Amino acid sequence: MLVLIVPLLLEQLLNVFVGMADSVMIASVGESAVSGVSLVDNVFILLIQVMTALATGGAVIVGQYLGNKNPRAARSAADQLVTFLFIFSLAVMALVYLGQNFILRGVFGAIADDVYSHAKVYLLICAASIPAIAVYASVAAVFRTQGNSRTPMRIAIIMNIINVSGNAILIYGLHFGTAGVAIPTLVSRIVAAGIGMVLISRKQYDVYIRHSLHFRFDPKMIRSILTIGIPSGVENSLFQLGKLVILNLITTFGTSAIAANAVAMTMANIAILPGISMGYAMVTVVSQCIGAGDEVQARYYTKKLMKITYVTMWVTNGLVLATLPLSIGLYHLSAETAAMASKIIWTHDASAMVIWPLSFTLPNAFRATGNALFPMVVAIVSMIVARILFSYVFAVGCGLGVWGTWIAMILDWMVRTVAFVIYYFKGNRIKRTVIQRQ
Secondary structure: OHHHHHHHHHHHHHHHHHHHHHHHHHOOOOHHHHHHHHHHHHHHHHHHHHHHHHHHHHHHHHHHHHHOOOHHHHHHHHHHHHHHHHHHHHHHHHHHHHOHHHHHHHHOOOOOHHHHHHHHHHHHHHHHHHHHHHHHHHHHHHHHHOOOOHHHHHHHHHHHHHHHHHHHHHHHHOOOOOHHHHHHHHHHHHHHHHHHHHHHOOOOOOOOOOOOOOOOOOHHHHHHHHHHHHHHHHHHHHHHHHHHHHHHHHHHHOHHHHHHHHHHHHHHHHHOHHHHHHHHHHHHHHHHHHHOOOHHHHHHHHHHHHHHHHHHHHHHHHHHHHOHHHHHHOOOOOHHHHHHHHHHHHHHHHHHOOOHHHHHHOHHHHHHOOOOHHHHHHHHHHHHHHHHHHHHHHHHHOOOOHHHHHHHHHHHHHHHHHHHHHHHHHHOOOOOOOOOOO
16 A cells, blocks of 8 residues: 555655646746646646546556456556557647637636737647646556556656756746746646557556557447546546636736736645645546455455545645644735735635545546536536535625635535545445446
């Protein structure tokens, strides 16, 4: 368990550090640059979550085949996953470039002209990395599902070195401004995808990618992957789209509110790292138990991983809150913006230690069995009713501003928690499978 979990935690920390390095370094350009980059980052978080969700669908299939002692079928599922996700990502990249004006003006609404110019530069450069995001997501999922979380961690280290050193050279040395954070992000993602493909092609692993000129899509295998990937992708994308709708509301509160929200989002991503990592571990472990037909072990490891999640969440959030003044200081914010960001982070982290694992880590046990539909339905209903509707109630109706949107987010967590806990103890039987057992 430690061999699986520790590299997962470090990898997720490094992935967040990429975005944090961008926002901290771009702060030297000004609050408008921080705001512009953070707005576009939300679009890329959406895309990354969609790619990761589809990759998770493939990981569940690969994991169940491994648990069923059928590595040949697991390799076939991995081939189908990587190829499908790459082709899908090319279509997504084309849509982003064609719809750039809609994204910047339609989604984000009335943003200031200087924020718009920074956002556009960052979007146009980073959009070229979408296929690399897809390839890395699929390769990392294949590695993790066979218990190898160290390789994605090592790739993440290389990606961070490229990104941070590139930022330092282009921003502080060559004064490239917003392009100075976008170019290293693009290069680091491409390098990560390339290294990942080279490594996953080695036959020393139980599951590897087989390059063949005679490759053909397997409709049945793709359907199995999408059975899990599509509901998870819809859930994650609508979740992020809801955040974009709320961002549209936040932009009406001014540049200071946008910057405070951006800094709080970066810190919040660090706070939930253990939960995200345990979610990946949950998919890896539970899918193999289900593939082996062992419901008792599946339930045992679900409970064990949830306990570990809570311990690590308390430690992480405690450290974030203890070092908050130092972290906020790195962004060179005005006193008003810093105070607003600090208030949001305290609200988020205190709630995350209690509610977040049951809202987001636990549902991965359902997905690992092939049941991604129930989490999707709960997430969509909760997003619309709790997060979006009550963001307007709290932020506008109650006059709480940007802080009100975060309170609505916590209400969303509470609704999800109630639904998932009831389902786990009353309605769910962790014994499904989406493969045919040998």
